[in-house]
Amino acid sequence: MVRMFHALLFGALVLMASPARAESLNIAAASSMRFVLPLVIEHYQSQHPTADIRVVYGSSGRLYGQLSHGAPFHIFMSANMKYAEQLLANNNAVGNVQAYADGRLAFWWQGAQSHVSTADILVAILAQPRGRIAIASPQHAPYGVQSLAWLQQHEQWAVIEPRLVYTESVAQVAHFVRSGAASVGILALALAVTDELASEGQYLLIPPHEYQPLRKGMVITQAGSKHPYAAEFFAYMQTPAVRRILEQGGFASVTGLEAASPNQQQALTQ
Amino acid sequence: MSPADLDAIFITLKLALISTAILMLIAMPLAWWLSQMQSRWRPFLEATVALPLVLPPTVLGFYMLVSLGPQGVVGSTLEALGMQHLAFSFAGLVIGSVVYSLPFAVQPLQNAFSQVPRDLLDAASTMRAKPLDRFFNLVVPLTKHGFITACVLSFAHTIGEFGVVLMIGGNIPGETQVISTAIYDHVESLNYSGANKLSLGLLVFSLVVLAMVYSLNRGAGNMFASQGRSAKGQQE
Numbered sequence: 001m002v003r004m005f006h007a008l009l010f011g012a013l014v015l016m017a018s019p020a021r022a023e024s025l026n027i028a029a030a031s032s033m034r035f036v037l038p039l040v041i042e043h044y045q046s047q048h049p050t051a052d053i054r055v056v057y058g059s060s061g062r063l064y065g066q067l068s069h070g071a072p073f074h075i076f077m078s079a080n081m082k083y084a085e086q087l088l089a090n091n092n093a094v095g096n097v098q099a100y101a102d103g104r105l106a107f108w109w110q111g112a113q114s115h116v117s118t119a120d121i122l123v124a125i126l127a128q129p130r131g132r133i134a135i136a137s138p139q140h141a142p143y144g145v146q147s148l149a150w151l152q153q154h155e156q157w158a159v160i161e162p163r164l165v166y167t168e169s170v171a172q173v174a175h176f177v178r179s180g181a182a183s184v185g186i187l188a189l190a191l192a193v194t195d196e197l198a199s200e201g202q203y204l205l206i207p208p209h210e211y212q213p214l215r216k217g218m219v220i221t222q223a224g225s226k227h228p229y230a231a232e233f234f235a236y237m238q239t240p241a242v243r244r245i246l247e248q249g250g251f252a253s254v255t256g257l258e259a260a261s262p263n264q265q266q267a268l269t270q
Numbered sequence: 271m272s273p274a275d276l277d278a279i280f281i282t283l284k285l286a287l288i289s290t291a292i293l294m295l296i297a298m299p300l301a302w303w304l305s306q307m308q309s310r311w312r313p314f315l316e317a318t319v320a321l322p323l324v325l326p327p328t329v330l331g332f333y334m335l336v337s338l339g340p341q342g343v344v345g346s347t348l349e350a351l352g353m354q355h356l357a358f359s360f361a362g363l364v365i366g367s368v369v370y371s372l373p374f375a376v377q378p379l380q381n382a383f384s385q386v387p388r389d390l391l392d393a394a395s396t397m398r399a400k401p402l403d404r405f406f407n408l409v410v411p412l413t414k415h416g417f418i419t420a421c422v423l424s425f426a427h428t429i430g431e432f433g434v435v436l437m438i439g440g441n442i443p444g445e446t447q448v449i450s451t452a453i454y455d456h457v458e459s460l461n462y463s464g465a466n467k468l469s470l471g472l473l474v475f476s477l478v479v480l481a482m483v484y485s486l487n488r489g490a491g492n493m494f495a496s497q498g499r500s501a502k503g504q505q506e
Binding site for chain 2: 008024026031034035054055056057058066069070071072169171172174175178196197200
């Protein structure tokens with residue numbers, strides 16, 4: 001018995017003493033980047049084979065919360081400008097917030113059934129007695145904020161509201177719909193166009209002029225200011241090659257909007 | 271299985287082993303003290319130890335994040351001393367797991383200790399056995415089953431925890447990502463086969479562990495209250 005206990009203690013001590021690995025570049029990225037960012041990183045690593053990059057995905061609000069409690073991430077890629085700007089305002093980040101893409105909202109549902117318009121989808125859902133619409137939680141997911149705002153403009157909002165289910169992040173919307181728990185979901189176009197989702201269901205883009213653009217901002221954190229690869233990867237995210245990858249992945253490029261007037265800029269960052 | 275999954279498995283096992291070792295060191299004196307205590311404060315202390323059983327892990331995780339982080343009492347003290355704060359680190363995960371699994375270590379031990387016959391201890395002291403001598407040479411052998419149950423349950427419970435590790439660990443691959451948070455990540459990226467592999471592994475593991483605990487305590491209905499049999503058996 002005592003010997004067994006000694007063995008347990010010894011094992012624990014050996015494990016505690018095991019050396020830490022060389023520091024990798026840690027990125028905290030919005031869930032909507034889940035399928036595109038690995039492509040970008042693959043591309044980057046083909047030019048920088050020694051760079052070890054790890055990404056943690058989550059809703060931007062949750063990541064922001066973790067970052068403001070000292071999470072060891074070097075770059076924060078938010079799904080909106082607000083969280084990145086707040087991080088900078090709280091002195092947890094350095095330099096500037098850089099816009100890197102605009103997000104798009106899309107309806108996504110399972111099966112072969114086709115819909116021609118968003119109104120068509122809502123009518124179909126409301127006709128089902130237990131039809132549910134999944135959206136990301138507006139409390140901490142920027143896509144959720146815009147999904148909710150878009151639905152609220154609808155004249156049938158009063159009957160739509162009780163049909164809503166909220167998910168932890170925008171990527172989980174796909175999980176809710178795929179598992180059949182919700183009949184339809186509003187998620188990022190960048191998720192809907194991926195092979196994983198395209199093979200399971202169909203999407204319909206919500207016309208971009210019907211909601212405020214989901215301008216996405218990224219920033220280098222305090223910890224990142226000391227990391228050898230952080231500034232370089234940050235600059236790499238703004239190259240034409242990456243913009244192309246992001247566009248193919250379902251994001252709109254920000255180039256056309258950079259010349260927007262200050263007023264518009266403010267409206268965009270909500 | 272991907273390298274990140276293997277990392278998660280290794281980190282989970284490492285976390286469970288270290289947490290179990292620390293838990294046993296804490297739980298042994300704590301459980302003995304509680305089992306011998308006559309004070310009217312005892313129910314209050316027992317309730318405090320049992321708190322992680324009923325508190326939502328997110329509540330526990332939230333408080334731990336706030337206190338271990340750079341703005342918290344513990345985290346800021348460590349930083350003032352020139353050390354790192356503990357949020358999103360492996361050390362932080364260990365602290366979280368120890369708190370979270372404390373009742374799973376203390377309760378089986380306390381039950382076992384409280385069933386050690388008083389007269390055996392008295393007889394030992396008439397033979398001039400000192401308290402520590404009595405504890406290690408009389409109580410520990412009599413309550414072996416309690417120790418095994420406590421170890422196995424703390425280990426298994428740490429492997430299965432989710433809410434606390436997600437909150438204070440941040441789910442960083444290769445650092446604080448454990449099996450349960452890796453499954454969550456797989457589900458979110460719709461990698462159902464990846465989620466399935468890890469989930470099935472956890473399911474089989476948990477079943478084996480519980481079957482082990484029950485077979486060690488055969489004949490008794492409740493795994494938390496079954497250690498008396500061994501004490502009585504050796505007494506005869």
